[in-house]
Amino acid sequence: MVRKPRETFNSRMGMLLAMAGSAIGLGNIWRFPYMMGKNGGAAFILIYVIMLVVLCLPVMVSEYLIGRRGGSNPFSSFDRLAPGSKWRWIGFLAVLASACILSFYCVVGGWSVRYLAESLTLSFSDAQNDYVANFGTFISSPFKPLLYTLIFLGLTGLIIIFGVRKGIERMSKIMITVLFVIIVLVVIRALTLPGAFEGVRYMFVPDFSKVTAQTCISAMGQAFFSLSIGCGTILTYASYVSKEENILASSAWISFFDTVFALIAGLAIIPAVYAIAYMNGVAPDVSAGPGLVFITLPGVFSQMPLGNLAAILFFLALLLAAITSSISLMEVVVAFIIEEMHRSRTKAVLLSFVICGVVGVFCSLSFGPLSGFKLFGLSVFDFFDYITSNIMLPVGGVLLTVFAGWRLKRANYLDELTNGGKLKIPRWICLTIYYLVKCVAPIGIMLIFLNSFFS
Ligand code: PHE
Numbered sequence: 001m002v003r004k005p006r007e008t009f010n011s012r013m014g015m016l017l018a019m020a021g022s023a024i025g026l027g028n029i030w031r032f033p034y035m036m037g038k039n040g041g042a043a044f045i046l047i048y049v050i051m052l053v054v055l056c057l058p059v060m061v062s063e064y065l066i067g068r069r070g071g072s073n074p075f076s077s078f079d080r081l082a083p084g085s086k087w088r089w090i091g092f093l094a095v096l097a098s099a100c101i102l103s104f105y106c107v108v109g110g111w112s113v114r115y116l117a118e119s120l121t122l123s124f125s126d127a128q129n130d131y132v133a134n135f136g137t138f139i140s141s142p143f144k145p146l147l148y149t150l151i152f153l154g155l156t157g158l159i160i161i162f163g164v165r166k167g168i169e170r171m172s173k174i175m176i177t178v179l180f181v182i183i184v185l186v187v188i189r190a191l192t193l194p195g196a197f198e199g200v201r202y203m204f205v206p207d208f209s210k211v212t213a214q215t216c217i218s219a220m221g222q223a224f225f226s227l228s229i230g231c232g233t234i235l236t237y238a239s240y241v242s243k244e245e246n247i248l249a250s251s252a253w254i255s256f257f258d259t260v261f262a263l264i265a266g267l268a269i270i271p272a273v274y275a276i277a278y279m280n281g282v283a284p285d286v287s288a289g290p291g292l293v294f295i296t297l298p299g300v301f302s303q304m305p306l307g308n309l310a311a312i313l314f315f316l317a318l319l320l321a322a323i324t325s326s327i328s329l330m331e332v333v334v335a336f337i338i339e340e341m342h343r344s345r346t347k348a349v350l351l352s353f354v355i356c357g358v359v360g361v362f363c364s365l366s367f368g369p370l371s372g373f374k375l376f377g378l379s380v381f382d383f384f385d386y387i388t389s390n391i392m393l394p395v396g397g398v399l400l401t402v403f404a405g406w407r408l409k410r411a412n413y414l415d416e417l418t419n420g421g422k423l424k425i426p427r428w429i430c431l432t433i434y435y436l437v438k439c440v441a442p443i444g445i446m447l448i449f450l451n452s453f454f455s
């Protein structure tokens with residue numbers, strides 16, 4: 001059988017937006033603001049940025065480099081760079097991690113579909129509604145959330161069927177652009193509410209009293225999750241990238257976009273929560289955890305002028321962000337099935353849909369009928385969330401950097417960074433990154449990781 005040549009991204013912009021689309025997701029809008037709320041606002045941002053530069057950027061560069069040089073799915077990429085060795089099982093672990101993340105991610109993606117649908121029926125204009133009960137009843141009911149989870153997963157699959165250029169690249173370009181415009185509108189609405197400024201102050205004046213060892217662990221986990229590193233998504237996308245791209249510049253851009261977007265999402269949420277609390281004369285609660293977006297915000301929208309419009313825009317933004325990330329997760333699994341199991345793209349998408357859909361259904365049911373069923377003391381949803389963000393991604397990060405730093409030859413490494421000497425990147429920058437990859441990142445990640453187990 002003659003295999004079709006592998007697809008590549010069509011343009012640099014398309015590639016950057018697809019990768020940024022993978023990074024920008026629920027992690028930025030749903031998770032970052034409440035993590036920041038819990039961990040001392042700006043103090044958390046500061047620690048997050050340090051983790052990002054010292055530990056996460058090296059992982060991203062390694063993943064990018066392995067993907068571009070290997071030119072295949074994670075399993076084969078490792079195999080091509082270290083033929084016949086056990087390293088390819090790291091690639092397999094990455095595929096597994098992506099499937100696990102997608103399985104719980106699609107549940108929250110499903111919630112955003114439902115909240116968008118609700119906002120379109122003007123449900124968030126009634127300040128008397130009980131949004132806590134509304135959310136609780138919805139996620140614990142046996143059928144509705146399953147339906148939304150599968151709709152979300154179906155939309156993801158539908159985009160992927162069209163392939164890298166016509167599906168992933170084209171849709172990411174459109175969705176990320178729309179997403180930026182929308183979120184800026186929501187920020188403007190939030191910042192023009194009376195009392196919003198206190199929320200901005202909260203975000204940018206650090207409170208170090210809330211910083212503990214746990215803050216560092218949370219910041220690292222959040223950075224890994226938010227940048228989509230450690231589970232083969234960047235690797236898989238990088239395998240569709242041409243040899244002319246600048247690995248270092250692309251990685252830096254993606255990290256920068258992702259962080260700026262997380263801050264913008266924070267500005268859309270935290271000041272609004274402060275403003276409405278101020279209006280009601282109560283203390284603002286920005287540490288509400290996962291409920292911040294689905295419970296606190298609908299309440300906030302219902303009380304602000306033009307609130308329902310803001311709700312529609314906000315939940316549309318949430319959905320777009322979630323989809324551009326879920327397509328990157330599914331593509332890891334799909335590329336693996338196409339290339340290792342020799343199936344067509346359509347069949348690979350169907351298979352991924354079924355696998356992640358079945359696990360996703362269990363994750364969703366763990367908020368309702370299966371809430372009594374525990375794995376290591378955690379509900380199915382929490383179990384997948386925990387083992388991926390706190391174990392699989394950091395372990396993946398360590399293995400990726402160890403591979404790039406120790407198994408690949410230094411000359412090959414520098415050759416990739418400079419595209420065979422064509423890019424004039426100062427040598428000291430290349431060497432700094434090299435030693436960050438070789439020593440600092442694996443040791444740093446391991447120390448924080450072990451600390452989280454023994455503290
Ligand atoms: N980065 C995505 C987000 O912030 C989630 C994700 C994690 C996507 C890992 C791909 C891989 O929502």
